[in-house]
Amino acid sequence: MVQLLAPDGSLVPSERAEEFIPYFEQLTDDNIKRFYRDMSVMRRFDTEATNLQRQGQLALWIPSHGQEGAQVGSAHAVRPQDHIFPAYREHAVAMIRGVDVFDIIRLVRGLTHGGWNPNDPKFRNFHIYTLVIGSQSLHATGYAMGIKFDGAYATGNYETDQAVIVYFGDGATSQGDVHEAMVFAASQQTPQVFFVQNNHWAISVPVSVQSRVPLYRRADGYGMPGVQIDGNDVFASYAVTAKLMDEARQGQGPAMVEAHTYRIGAHTSSDDPTKYREDSEVESWVARDPILRLEAYLRGKGVEQAFFDEVAQEGADFSSDIRRRIVAVENPDPASMFAHVYSDPHPLMEEQAAWLASYEAAFPTDAPATAVDGGDA
C-alpha cells in the first residue's frame, strides 16, 4: 500500500510509495495548506448538510465524512483540462473544481436531477452526479475514447493533453458496467484512471462480500496497473493520482487506484450503520482520520494556531452561507418538467406542458395545486 503520511502525522513513506515521492515533492507549503483547508471546510459543510436534512430542509444527505483525504488529494492531482466523472459522494472534488456545492444541495432538496452545467468552463469539466451505481464508469470510458479519437492526448503538451478520472466505490466494482468500462478502456487503451474509494461498506454489505481479493488486484486481470493507497493519506492520494493521470495523458493507457478509506457516517441520511457495524471498527478509522493526520503534520512543520482558527472560521462561514441560501430557494417552475426531456421539439412535450398550464390556470392563484415543500424555513 502506498502511504506517505502516517496516521500520527509523520512523513514515513512506505516502500511502495517510492516511485510516487517526486510528485509529493512538487507540493508547496501553500498547496498542503490548501489540502487542509479543503478537507476541513468540506467536513464542516457535511455536518451542516446532515443537520439540514434532519430539520426537513433536504430529502436526503450523502455524507462524505472520512473520505476527504482520498477526494481532496486526487482532485488536486487532476489538471484543469481533464474530465471528472463522479458518483454521488464526491462533494470535495466538486468544490475543488469550482462547482457551487449549493447545486448539490438543490439536488438532494428535490429541485433538480442535475445541478450544474459540465460544459461551463468555470466548473472545469466536473460532470454531474450519477445515482445508478457504476453507470458513469462507461460514460467516462466513452469520453476517454473520444479524447483518443480526437488525438487530444499523448502529444507531449502538458497544458493541453487530456485524460479522464472516474470515481466509484467498492460496491460498484461488482457492477457489470464497471467491468465493461474496464474492458472497453483496456481494449481501446483510453487515457483514464479508475479511482475506487473503498470505504469498506456498500450500505450494509462489507467489501469482503464484493471481492475475495484486494480490489486493486483486479486491475491486473484487465491488463492495467492497479495501485492500492492509504486513502486517508492526502499525500498518497495526490501523488499516485497525479502520476497515473500523467501516464494516461502521455498515452500509457488506463490505470486503477484503490483508495482505502472509511465512511465514518451513514451511507445516506436514510441509513442506520449501527445495525451492521461495530463501534470499535469506526473508532479504529477515526484514529486514522485524514484531517487530524494532516493537522498533526502541519503543526509539526510549525504552522501556527491562527491558520487553524482561520480555516475553522471559513468552514463556519461556508456552512452558514449554505443555510442562508436554502431558506431562500424557490421550487422549480412546473413547465421545467417538460423543457429538457428532448433537445429537439417534441409534440407530446408541447401538448402536455400546455395542458398542465391551462389546468393550473383554472385554479385561483392563492391556492396552487402543486404546492409541495420540503419543510418550514
Add this chain to the structure above:
Amino acid sequence: MGLGKAINEGLRRALAEDPKVLLIGEDIGTLGGVFRVTEGLKDQFGGDRVIDSPLAESGIVGSAIGLAMRGYRPVCEIQFDGFIYPAFDQITSQLAKITNRHEGHMSFPVVIRVPYGGHIGAVEHHQESNEAYFAHTPGLRVVSPSNPHDAYWMIQEAIASNDPVMFFEPKSRYWPKGDVDTEHNATPLHSSRTIRPGTDVTLLGHGAMVSVLLQAAELAAEEGTSAEVIDLRSISPIDYAPILESVRKTGRLVIGQEAPGNLSLGSEIAATVAERAFYSLSAPVLRVSGFDVPFPPAKLETLFLPDADRILDAVDRVLSY
C-alpha cells in the same frame, strides 16, 4: 437495393458528411455485421470510426453516451433484438434521462440500430419485436422503416437528430429490393404516411408488417373491399394526423403488429383514436398481434406472426358492425 443495403448507403453518406459520426457494435467492422449492414464501412472510414467493440451491449451504449458528451454522434448496433436487454439500464436510466438530467446543457445524439422481428426462422432471442419498451420510455425517439427508400433517409435523419433514436430495422426486409431515390426525401422522420388509398377500412402497421398489410389490401380489393394502408414509420412520437384523417373517412381501423398485443403500441393507438375520433368510428379498433407468449420456436412462427389472412379476418369483423 434492399433495406439492408439502403441503410449501409445511408450510414456511408452520414459518415462521409460528418466526421463526428461513428459506428460502434459487435462484429460491425471487419465482418461488416452479422447482416452485413455495415459492410465495407470500416475499410472506407477506418477502425476508429467503425469500431468493433468488445462483446458487451451495456458497454456499447454506455460508451456511446460518453462519446456523445465529447461531441460525437455515435451509431450503435445491437446485433439482435433479444440481445438488447443487457443495455436496457444504460438506454432507459441513462440515455433516455440524461438530456433531462443535464437540463438542456448537453444533447445526446445517439442512434441505436436494432434488427428486429420475425420471419427468418431463427433460434430464441433472434426474432423479437420489443420496440414498445422503448416507446414507453420518455426521452427516447423510436422509428422503424418498412422499405429501402425510407431506410436510406430515416437512418440519416436519425443520426441528424439531437435526441437518442432507437432505430428498429425489420430484418426480414433486409433483402427484398425496392427503389431508393437518393436525391429527394419528401417525408420527415417522425411522420406516418398513407401508402395505399382506400375508403372502407384503414390498415395500420410498421416495419415488416407493412408488406403484410399491403398484401391483405390486395386480397381485400379482390373481394370488393377498399382498404387504406398507413405506414406508421415513427413509433415515438406517433404522428396521428394521417391516422385520424383516414379513420374519419373509413370509420374502421385494424392495427397489425408482430409484438405481443398486451399493453402494446396498438393498444395505445386504439385508445388515442377512440379519444379523438370516437364519433367517426363504425366499429371497435381491432389489434392483430403476436400472442402473449415468448416468440415461439421457428417451426411455429407462421402461426404466431400475423399474416394477411389474420388481417383479413379482422377486416371482416370490423365490416360486420
